[in-house]
Amino acid sequence: MLKLSTKGRYGVRLMFDLALHNGQGPVSLRDIATRQSISEKYLWHLIPPLRDAGLIRSSRGVRGGYVLAHPPSQISLKDILDVLEGRICLVDCVANPSLCPRSRDCIPKDIWRDVSQTISRTFDSFTLEKMIEKQRSVQEAINYAI
Amino acid sequence: MLKLSTKGRYGVRLMFDLALHNGQGPVSLRDIATRQSISEKYLWHLIPPLRDAGLIRSSRGVRGGYVLAHPPSQISLKDILDVLEGRICLVDCVANPSLCPRSRDCIPKDIWRDVSQTISRTFDSFTLEKMIEKQRSVQEAINYAI
DNA sequence: CACCATTCCTACTATTCTAGTGGGAATTAT
């Protein structure tokens, strides 16, 4: 049905939360869970892949937590979703033509490949930095209204 | 995982097959199933929604079958997928903000909405006509090679 | 009129995927 899974959605919110607190020291998962209203237990599932992919860094023990491994301008939604949902590929035969004997001259496959690339590029055009900017302009609008 | 479901994939191949035989009278589901190597039983699931949405027309009895309800230039992948997979909407809160108390000022939601629209427009830009043209140019390339 | 290809419908099943929970070990600042 072409839905993003909870993993991807929550993962982006997790990373966005880290981006909003970038430069303020490690952020604990509990804080993120509370702010984002997401079960801490569930959020934990997202950590190992994000860490192993080098998107976040962790420090253990008291006052430990997570920080972005790169500036928000250098982390795109594509980076996050590639890790949590796998690389965008609308149908498997695009990445793995041997799955289907028709793939050699399959027009639909070519289309799925093109659209997959478009989606990928779209996700890549949204960085955490852009999200922060949007957040700020929303805040200003609210303050102005008050 | 952002995959197209079998319903959508097979549905496009079904419609593409109809497009390739457009103007040659009704095409039976059995013929399509044979040519596309898809179970006739499974293909049947796709017919009622496509028919009810006015994308194909059917005739029953001997020599019955299906035809496109519109010229291939006027049927896009979006039309087909909207019917078989539901309208593209990466996360439910985009179409239905009341699902989440945060939705009012949720930046991620705005992003999902924008990307959903981009994907939708991309699908809309591919018509059955375009697919036929691609098919023809592939055929010519093969003939030339021989 | 009888036949048979074909559309059409309901229901069922097996499998995989998704979302979420539980319990507890290892680490480290204070």
Place this chain on the structure above:
DNA sequence: ATAATTCCCACTAGAATAGTAGGAATGGTG
């Protein structure tokens, strides 16, 4: 020493997906 925190494995319930079974209704053709 304590407490906060990361870290890990395993489990479960429910939903979605893919596919199958059996047969009723329709209508052109001989």
